[in-house]
Amino acid sequence: MSFDWFVLPFSIGALILIVVLISRYILWVIKLSRADRRKSWRSVFSFKLFQAVWEVFNESLLHRKIFRVNALLGWMHMTFALGWFLLIVIGSVESKFHKEKVFNMPYDPIFLRYFEHDVHGFWFAEGFTTIMDTILLLLLVATIMAVSKRFFKWIYGMKRTTKLHPGDQIALASLWLIFPMRFIAESFTAGIYGNGGYLTQTAGDIFATFLPLKSLELGAWWTYSSALCLFFLFLPFSRYMHIPTEVFLIYLRKAGVKTPDNKLTGFSEFETYSCSRCGLCIDQCQLSETTGYDDQAVYFLQKLRRNILQEESSHNCLLCGKCTNICPVGIDITKIRLLKRTEFAPEMLFNYRHYENVIHHDERKVDVAYFGGCMTHLTPKIKIAMTGIFRKLNIRYNFVDENGSICCGRPLKLAGNHMQARDLMQENKRIIIATGAKILVTSCPICYNIFKNEYKFDKIQVLHHSEYLNLLHKEGALKLTPNEEKMVYHDPCELGRMMNIYEPPREILEKSGKLIPVQKEKNFADCCGGSLANLPLSEDNRRKVSKEALTKLLAPSPDILVTACPLCKKTFSNVSDTPVKDIAEVVYERMIE
Amino acid sequence: MDTNKTVAVIGGGIAGMEAATFLSARGITVYLIEKEDKLGGHLLDWERLFPTMRNGSEVVKFLMDGVKADNIKIMLSSKLTAAEKSGKGYNLRINENVDLFADAVLVTTGYDLFDATKKEEYGYGIYDNVITSADLEKIFMSGKALQTKQGNVPKKIGLVHCVGSRDEKAGNVYCSKVCCVTGVKQAIEIKQKMPYTEVFNFYMDLRMYGMHFEALYKKAQADFGIQFIRGRLSEASEDQNGGIILKVEDTLMGKPLKLTVDILVLLIGLIPAKGSKEVGELFGLKNGVNGFYKTTDQHTLTNSSNVDGVFFAGACTSPKTITNTITDARAAASTVAAYLFNYRSLERKIEQNEDFWLYNTK
Numbered sequence: 001m002s003f004d005w006f007v008l009p010f011s012i013g014a015l016i017l018i019v020v021l022i023s024r025y026i027l028w029v030i031k032l033s034r035a036d037r038r039k040s041w042r043s044v045f046s047f048k049l050f051q052a053v054w055e056v057f058n059e060s061l062l063h064r065k066i067f068r069v070n071a072l073l074g075w076m077h078m079t080f081a082l083g084w085f086l087l088i089v090i091g092s093v094e095s096k097f098h099k100e101k102v103f104n105m106p107y108d109p110i111f112l113r114y115f116e117h118d119v120h121g122f123w124f125a126e127g128f129t130t131i132m133d134t135i136l137l138l139l140l141v142a143t144i145m146a147v148s149k150r151f152f153k154w155i156y157g158m159k160r161t162t163k164l165h166p167g168d169q170i171a172l173a174s175l176w177l178i179f180p181m182r183f184i185a186e187s188f189t190a191g192i193y194g195n196g197g198y199l200t201q202t203a204g205d206i207f208a209t210f211l212p213l214k215s216l217e218l219g220a221w222w223t224y225s226s227a228l229c230l231f232f233l234f235l236p237f238s239r240y241m242h243i244p245t246e247v248f249l250i251y252l253r254k255a256g257v258k259t260p261d262n263k264l265t266g267f268s269e270f271e272t273y274s275c276s277r278c279g280l281c282i283d284q285c286q287l288s289e290t291t292g293y294d295d296q297a298v299y300f301l302q303k304l305r306r307n308i309l310q311e312e313s314s315h316n317c318l319l320c321g322k323c324t325n326i327c328p329v330g331i332d333i334t335k336i337r338l339l340k341r342t343e344f345a346p347e348m349l350f351n352y353r354h355y356e357n358v359i360h361h362d363e364r365k366v367d368v369a370y371f372g373g374c375m376t377h378l379t380p381k382i383k384i385a386m387t388g389i390f391r392k393l394n395i396r397y398n399f400v401d402e403n404g405s406i407c408c409g410r411p412l413k414l415a416g417n418h419m420q421a422r423d424l425m426q427e428n429k430r431i432i433i434a435t436g437a438k439i440l441v442t443s444c445p446i447c448y449n450i451f452k453n454e455y456k457f458d459k460i461q462v463l464h465h466s467e468y469l470n471l472l473h474k475e476g477a478l479k480l481t482p483n484e485e486k487m488v489y490h491d492p493c494e495l496g497r498m499m500n501i502y503e504p505p506r507e508i509l510e511k512s513g514k515l516i517p518v519q520k521e522k523n524f525a526d527c528c529g530g531s532l533a534n535l536p537l538s539e540d541n542r543r544k545v546s547k548e549a550l551t552k553l554l555a556p557s558p559d560i561l562v563t564a565c566p567l568c569k570k571t572f573s574n575v576s577d578t579p580v581k582d583i584a585e586v587v588y589e590r591m592i593e
Numbered sequence: 594m595d596t597n598k599t600v601a602v603i604g605g606g607i608a609g610m611e612a613a614t615f616l617s618a619r620g621i622t623v624y625l626i627e628k629e630d631k632l633g634g635h636l637l638d639w640e641r642l643f644p645t646m647r648n649g650s651e652v653v654k655f656l657m658d659g660v661k662a663d664n665i666k667i668m669l670s671s672k673l674t675a676a677e678k679s680g681k682g683y684n685l686r687i688n689e690n691v692d693l694f695a696d697a698v699l700v701t702t703g704y705d706l707f708d709a710t711k712k713e714e715y716g717y718g719i720y721d722n723v724i725t726s727a728d729l730e731k732i733f734m735s736g737k738a739l740q741t742k743q744g745n746v747p748k749k750i751g752l753v754h755c756v757g758s759r760d761e762k763a764g765n766v767y768c769s770k771v772c773c774v775t776g777v778k779q780a781i782e783i784k785q786k787m788p789y790t791e792v793f794n795f796y797m798d799l800r801m802y803g804m805h806f807e808a809l810y811k812k813a814q815a816d817f818g819i820q821f822i823r824g825r826l827s828e829a830s831e832d833q834n835g836g837i838i839l840k841v842e843d844t845l846m847g848k849p850l851k852l853t854v855d856i857l858v859l860l861i862g863l864i865p866a867k868g869s870k871e872v873g874e875l876f877g878l879k880n881g882v883n884g885f886y887k888t889t890d891q892h893t894l895t896n897s898s899n900v901d902g903v904f905f906a907g908a909c910t911s912p913k914t915i916t917n918t919i920t921d922a923r924a925a926a927s928t929v930a931a932y933l934f935n936y937r938s939l940e941r942k943i944e945q946n947e948d949f950w951l952y953n954t955k
Binding site for chain 2: 377378379380381384403404539540570575
């Protein structure tokens with residue numbers, strides 16, 4: 001057995017790390033619901049495991065998603081992850097050949113060059129040395145990139161990178177040390193014993209010309225081992241916790257585990273700790289760009305990990321979903337934030353009895369139930385357009401909330417008041433079912449989201465009016481005369497990122513006139529600033545967000561700005577000189593009777 | 594006592610007219626530049642004035658008598674298109690073809706009316722029977738009876754206060770100052786013309802700050818039976834007969850209220866004029882936080898601008914009543930004269946204190 005005292009820091013660090021990780025993971029698994037735990041055990045013996053391994057390879061090692069967003073960053077992450085992984089795997093194989101044993105000490109591959117001076121021990125030994133040197137070279141380049149990213153973030157197309165806390169900084173410093181130290185230690189040894197590859201041997205020979213390598217060698221290995229130890233000890237308290245955790249997260253996802261709608265479980269712990277603090281979400285956040293609040297996804301999750309999250313942070317967000325959209329780890333940060341709000345939400349008692357006096361419901365049995373939503377009542381051109389279309393096409397419809405309504409419940413949910421929302425939803429659901437309609441059409445993406453995701457209608461198909469109008473057009477019932485007006489389309493967050501409705505509004509608009517593309521659209525579209533998810537936000541800041549989003553939308557100088565959400569329409573109308581219309585108004589103006 | 598000084602007054606509304614009158618009295622030659630084909634500005638569209646119900650035309654006539662002076666050159670249908678500093682004064686270009694020199698410039702560009710279509714939930718421009726306070730004045734001026742679009746005598750009329758004023762969402766956080774009492778005045782006028790029509794005023798606060806305003810408000814309740822309901826209109830919709838269904842919360846009763854009226858009148862606020870923006874850009878004039886011109890000081894130098902030789906009068910610096918505007922115009926005339934004749938009064942300085950801290954913005 002090869003041994004020297006310097007292997008101890010590495011070995012102790014690694015041991016402590018393993019104990020900490022295992023105990024944390026056990027704790028989180030316990031916090032999963034019973035059903036989720038069952039799912040995760042069962043999937044071990046299924047095809048899902050292979051799927052998970054494949055995705056771990058693609059995401060945790062290759063970092064495909066980061067590549068797609070930012071190639072330079074992708075390369076850096078890939079060389080770090082895949083490089084280090086191969087260094088361990090190939091190093092282990094190499095050490096097993098050298099030792100001619102299947103089971104050797106865990107530190108053997110790490111410190112192999114120190115203990116093994118004979119590089120010609122077996123037939124492919126030189127090949128191994130060359131491969132290992134190549135990997136080390138890639139890792140050294142990655143380290144240089146990582147360091148330069150800290151100081152010259154513009155090279156990587158980033159305006160801002162993540163601000164790090166001390167735990168992160170120590171782990172980061174030790175990580176920056178690890179590969180250069182390995183390189184130095186191996187070069188020193190190679191300079192003395194001639195056991196290096198093309199990189200370490202060359203460097204070693206050069207070092208030998210002016211350094212007393214014999215007296216420095218052991219110190220270099222000690223430093224290397226200590227850097228590893230330091231990294232392992234700080235890993236659980238730093239961003240690098242994502243390295244081991246993401247592997248389990250991917251597996252759990254494949255097993256079908258997810259965060260339930262009403263409370264946070266151990267799954268969100270796996271998600272929270274899988275955040276690598278890459279900082280891609282920072283530049284996405286319109287709110288922080290405008291207000292300077294540092295509560296973007298990465299900092300929110302950081303506060304959550306450190307258990308210092310304040311209520312304010314959970315509300316400092318438009319819930320536009322842009323961070324979730326960009327997140328290479330796929331953390332559903334929007335959901336975590338929303339459920340955190342629930343934890344802070346005060347108990348409130350509501351009295352809905354006055355509704356009995358105000359609401360008179362139409363009990364006719366019809367084909368389509370139309371629910372405008374509160375915001376549509378504040379933008380009456382939309383409801384006039386929709387009811388006009390129904391009438392002209394002789395569709396039997398019932399305007400559910402024509403004479404007053406019960407809120408769909410989503411604004412309460414966005415504020416964290418789940419219990420109160422449930423009361424509203426039950427009553428509203430009863431009223432909608434009573435219409436006997438097979439289709440529920442709504443003009444408001446906020447209502448649409450909750451109707452479709454949480455009302456759980458058995459026999460009613462829920463459609464946003466953009467989908468419904470597009471359907472009518474495809475069926476031939478709705479005919480349009482397009483005109484020459486240039487239009488741009490704004491994707492509402494709740495319809496786009498939340499509900500994935502991107503094509504139906506575009507299809508129908510293309511049939512109504514000239515739709516021109518904008519710079520940021522579909523899942524990268526901006527929030528209009530009107531979000532109901534951030535009630536404490538001042539009107540001034542809201543207007544700033546709106547104006548910035550508007551400027552980008554109006555860059556191609558369209559004749560009209562079209563959207564598919566009454567709230568977006570209202571918000572933009574307040575700051576826009578260009579007319580803002582809902583898609584229903586455009587269709588109504590241009591339909592052939 | 595003719596002097597050789599000239600002043601250009603930009604805007605021929607009541608501020609411009611009265612300032613021109615008082616400048617001319619000091620022997621100053623005045624170019625009174627008005628973009629419309631008549632002097633009088635918004636007052637021409639207003640029938641009667643609060644609180645005395647005097648005819649607006651009487652005030653216009655009074656002001657017209659003032660600008661008949663020989664040294665006032667009235668330029669109608671004229672628009673300032675360029676301005677250039679020349680010595681202590683300005684070379685001005687009107688309508689691309691007329692050039693003139695002025696030793697000082699008095700800006701009296703007034704205000705615009707809030708565009709009520711911006712409050713889509715109130716249905717202006719969508720529902721036939723929703724009109725603005727300005728539309729109502731035009732109906733009064735025409736002498737025609739107030740009717741619904743369907744041609745019926747209205748049985749119920751609602752007036753909504755603070756439309757586009759004190760409304761963060763509309764981007765105007767300030768009080769327009771004149772609408773509260775206009776609402777009371779118009780409610781009374783409706784009652785005078787149609788005693789059997791019920792009139793409801795929906796308000797947030799009623800600011801009866803001026804002399805006699807409170808008396809007018811009291812009269813509206815005691816003698817005319819006008820109902821004042823504290824609560825902002827949340828939305829309006831139309832019923833099958835063209836009636837306007839209002840959803841309001843009666844905040845004194847603490848109850849939501851639903852009411853159908855035959856006509857809804859929106860008491861629209863005053864906003865910075867488009868013309869002010871254009872003129873401001875020509876001279877490099879600063880705007881305050883609310884978009885009106887920023888005066889050099891809030892309390893003392895209320896007619897001075899950030900640009901040497903350019904002064905303000907009237908509602909271009911903040912919403913003002915007619916009384917306030919006329920007073921301000923005379924003050925401005927005095928300030929301009931002090932500038933032209935180097936009175937010591939203009940040498941006084943006061944330490945500036947910013948009003949921005951009042952707003953959560955910069």
